[in-house]
């Protein structure tokens with residue numbers, strides 16, 4: 061039985077991951093920024109007779125992370141898996157999104173996962189094992205118009221994760237990036253309200269209006285093809301049970317096709333290249349510097 065921490069556990073992938081790990085017999089700490097929104101989670105857990113611990117955690121409040129991790133470690137004795145899932149999407153042309161929006165997306169999708177990871181690493185180093193799963197996106201390997209804030213946050217998350225993995229592998233700590241296509245979750249609600257083509261507060265006089273309207277209409281048209289988030293929950297359990305040192309895990313056929321097309325090398329070839337360039341295999345193997 062593993063001790064698993066999931067952020068943003070009240071909906072979408074976070075809810076699916078929480079239920080999948082709990083069904084697998086793991087001890088899950090499901091974190092939610094606003095416990096009054098725990099309804100779907102508590103209902104699904106009680107319908108399936110699953111025992112899930114709900115904790116309050118806002119990923120934009122890093123000052124709370126050390127005490128949060130200390131409490132979990134004291135209660136459960138360890139943290140085996142951290143799922144950095146909480147995230148937001150704010151669509152819009154770069155000139156049209158406010159600085160506050162840009163910063164909020166980065167705080168939520170980048171600084172939250174990174175600083176929570178940093179808070180959990182001492183526990184994982186002490187136990188000489190651990191897995192940190194970052195929920196990334198195809199927007200983290202391909203930038204599209206209207207997606208600057210979200211893409212910036214996910215690209216940065218990808219780079220940080222790729223850089224961190226060989227700093228911590230000597231302690232048996234693995235990092236995984238989950239690359240997901242399009243799923244029917246709540247994330248589109250803020251950017252793609254049902255009753256408007258554009259977000260309600262979108263600048264009326266924006267020169268980018270036709271472009272953003274077009275992109276959002278295309279996104280909306282594709283919604284019926286969106287995948288079921290429960291398959292991502294099951295993938296996360298598979299990653300936790302795997303002993304593969306793989307970094308990027310496509311969640312679906314679309315993600316697999318995009319990854320295959322975008323990376324000239326496969327992931328293993330890319331990793332081999334990066335390891336050759338950084339020349340730190342001695343570190344990963346737990347040896348002294350040559």
Ligand SMILES: NC(=O)c1ccc[n+]([C@@H]2O[C@H](COP(=O)([O-])OP(=O)(O)OC[C@H]3O[C@@H](n4cnc5c(N)ncnc54)[C@H](OP(=O)(O)O)[C@@H]3O)[C@@H](O)[C@H]2O)c1
Pocket residue numbers: 067068069070071072073074092093094097117118119120144145146147148168195196197198239240241242243244245246247248289
């Ligand atoms: N759906 C897709 O197609 C897709 C594709 C690729 C990647 N992703 C990624 O998947 C992850 C989960 O998104 P989702 O699609 O499952 O959407 P979702 O249903 O909207 O779930 C996002 C979760 O993040 C939480 N959250 C947002 N801000 C937070 C904060 N400051 N502190 C703590 N929790 C916060 C939300 O809580 P509230 O309910 O309180 O807002 C919600 O529980 C995100 O990282 C997203 O980028 C999604």
